Amino acid sequence: MSHSSAVADPSICSPLPVLxxxxxxxxxxxxxxxYAALDYAASAPALQRVxxxxxxxxxxxxxVHRGAGYLSQLxxxxxxNARRTVAxxxxxxxxxxxxxxxxxxxxxxxxxxxxxxxxRVFVFETEHHASLLPWQDSRVTYLDAPRTPQQAVRTxxxxxxxxxxxxxxxxxxxxxxxxxxxxxxxxxxxxAAHAHGARIVLDAAQLAPHHPVDIADLDVDWVAFSGxxxxxxxxxxxxxxxxxxxxxxxxxxAGGGASRRVTRRTDGGVDVEWHExxxxxxxxxxxxxxxxxxxxxxxxxxxxxxxxxxxxEQRLIERVRTGLAGIPQVRVLxxxxxxxxxxxxxxFVVEGWNSSHFAAALSAExxxxxRDGLFCAHPLVRTLLGTDPQTQGECxxxxxxxxEKSLNAIRVSFGAGTPDEHVERFLTAVRELVTxxxxxTYRTEDGRCVPAV
Numbered sequence: 001m002s003h004s005s006a007v008a009d010p011s012i013c014s015p016l017p018v019l020x021x022x023x024x025x026x027x028x029x030x031x032x033x034x035y036a037a038l039d040y041a042a043s044a045p046a047l048q049r050v051x052x053x054x055x056x057x058x059x060x061x062x063x064v065h066r067g068a069g070y071l072s073q074l075x076x077x078x079x080x081n082a083r084r085t086v087a088x089x090x091x092x093x094x095x096x097x098x099x100x101x102x103x104x105x106x107x108x109x110x111x112x113x114x115x116x117x118x119x120r121v122f123v124f125e126t127e128h129h130a131s132l133l134p135w136q137d138s139r140v141t142y143l144d145a146p147r148t149p150q151q152a153v154r155t156x157x158x159x160x161x162x163x164x165x166x167x168x169x170x171x172x173x174x175x176x177x178x179x180x181x182x183x184x185x186x187x188x189x190x191x192a193a194h195a196h197g198a199r200i201v202l203d204a205a206q207l208a209p210h211h212p213v214d215i216a217d218l219d220v221d222w223v224a225f226s227g228x229x230x231x232x233x234x235x236x237x238x239x240x241x242x243x244x245x246x247x248x249x250x251x252x253x254a255g256g257g258a259s260r261r262v263t264r265r266t267d268g269g270v271d272v273e274w275h276e277x278x279x280x281x282x283x284x285x286x287x288x289x290x291x292x293x294x295x296x297x298x299x300x301x302x303x304x305x306x307x308x309x310x311x312x313e314q315r316l317i318e319r320v321r322t323g324l325a326g327i328p329q330v331r332v333l334x335x336x337x338x339x340x341x342x343x344x345x346x347x348f349v350v351e352g353w354n355s356s357h358f359a360a361a362l363s364a365e366x367x368x369x370x371r372d373g374l375f376c377a378h379p380l381v382r383t384l385l386g387t388d389p390q391t392q393g394e395c396x397x398x399x400x401x402x403x404e405k406s407l408n409a410i411r412v413s414f415g416a417g418t419p420d421e422h423v424e425r426f427l428t429a430v431r432e433l434v435t436x437x438x439x440x441t442y443r444t445e446d447g448r449c450v451p452a453v
Contacts, residue, residue: 175207236290
C-alpha cells in the first residue's frame with residue numbers, strides 16, 4: 001500500500017471522539033507533540049459519550065438497592081437498566097444472567113468458583129493470564145498453541161473425547177488474541193465443546209471493543225469482558241451467560257446484597273438465604289458508575305454502527321501491517337498466518353533492538369504510547385518468539401538493557417478512537433528508529449528502559 005492510499009475514505013466513518021485526543025506530551029528532544037495513544041489493548045481511552053453520560057448522572061449518584069429516597073431509586077433503576085443494556089449488547093438469551101464484576105479477570109475467577117464438583121477445564125496455552133490461570137483449583141488440561149483455526153478445533157475435539165472420566169467440562173477460549181489480534185474460531189469451538197458435552201466461556205476482552213459479540217449466535221455459554229477495554233474506564237466488568245451453575249454456587253463474595261434473608265439460629269449461629277439472581281455474586285455496594293459507563297459504551301458503539309467501525313479499523317490494520325512489512329528489520333508475530341482475520345492488535349520485534357528500548361524511544365522521542373513485554377500472555381509470546389518456555393520473566397518488564405537481547409515484544413493497538421494521523425506517525429517513527437537509531441541515550445531503571453537524564 002502506498003503512502004497516498006492512507007488518505008481517509010470519506011465513505012468510512014470518522015474516529016469516535018475520545019478523551020485525551022488533544023493532550024500534548026513533552027519530548028526529550030525538545031518541544032511537545034499531541035500524544036498518540038496506541039495501547040488500546042491495555043486500556044482504551046474513554047469515549048467522550050461515556051464521560052458525558054457519567055458526568056450528567058454524577059449529581060444524582062445514590063445507593064443502589066438500599067434506599068427509599070429519590071436518588072437511591074433513580075440509581076437503582078439506572079443500575080438495572082445498565083444490566084438490560086449489556087444483555088442486549090451481547091444478544092443474551094431470555095434466561096441468561098448479567099453479573100457486574102471488576103474486570104475480565106474478576107469475571108473468570110467468579111466462574112471458576114462456580115464450577116460444579118469434578119468439572120474438567122480445557123484451555124489453550126495461548127490465553128491471556130486472565131483466562132489461563134483462574135482454574136488452578138480444578139483439573140485443568142492446557143492445550144498446545146495451534147497454528148491454524150482448524151487445528152485449534154481438532155485439538156479441542158481430541159482432548160474432550162479423551163477425557164476420563166466423562167463428566168462436566170468447561171472450555172475457555174479467547175475471541176481475539178491480546179498479542180496477535182487474530183480472531184479465534186469461536187463458533188466452531190463452541191460446536192465442538194457442546195458435541196462432547198462441555199460448556200464454553202468466551203474471553204471477549206479484546207473482541208467486544210472491535211466486533212459485535214452475540215452469545216446466542218456464537219452459541220457460547222458465557223462471555224466475559226472488561227469496561228476499561230470498551231472505552232469505559234470506571235472499574236467494571238461483565239460475566240454474562242447461563243444461570244444454573246451461578247445459582248448453584250456459593251456467592252463469590254459473602255455479604256450484603258447477595259443475601260435475601262439472614263436469621264439467627266437457636267444455637268447462636270446464622271442461617272442465610274442467598275439471592276438466585278445476579279445479585280448473588282454482587283455482594284457489597286455496586287459500582288453503579290462503572291456499570292452505567294459500560295452500558296453507555298455499549299450504546300455508543302451500537303449507535304455508531306459496527307459495519308462502519310469494523311471497516312475503518314480494518315483499513316487501519318491493513319495500513320499498519322503493510323507499513324511494517326516494508327521494513328525488513330521488523331517481524332510481526334502471528335499464530336495463524338498473514339491471512340488470518342484480526343482486530344487492531346499487532347505485536348512485533350525489531351532486529352537489533354531491545355523491545356523495551358524501542359518502546360521507550362517511541363514514547364520519549366515521538367510521543368507515541370505502545371506496550372512492550374509479554375503482555376500477560378507469557379506462554380504465547382514465548383512460543384511466538386521461539387524462546388524457552390521455562391525462561392523467567394515478569395509481565396510487562398524488560399529483561400535486558402538497551403542494546404541487549406530482549407525476550408519481549410512490542411505491541412501497537414488501536415480502535416474506534418484512533419485517528420489516521422497517529423498510525424502514520426507510528427509508521428514514520430518505526431522507520432526512522434530502524435534506519436537512523438535513537439536520538440537519545442537510555443538506561444534501565446526499576447526494570448524499565450527510560451531516557452537518561
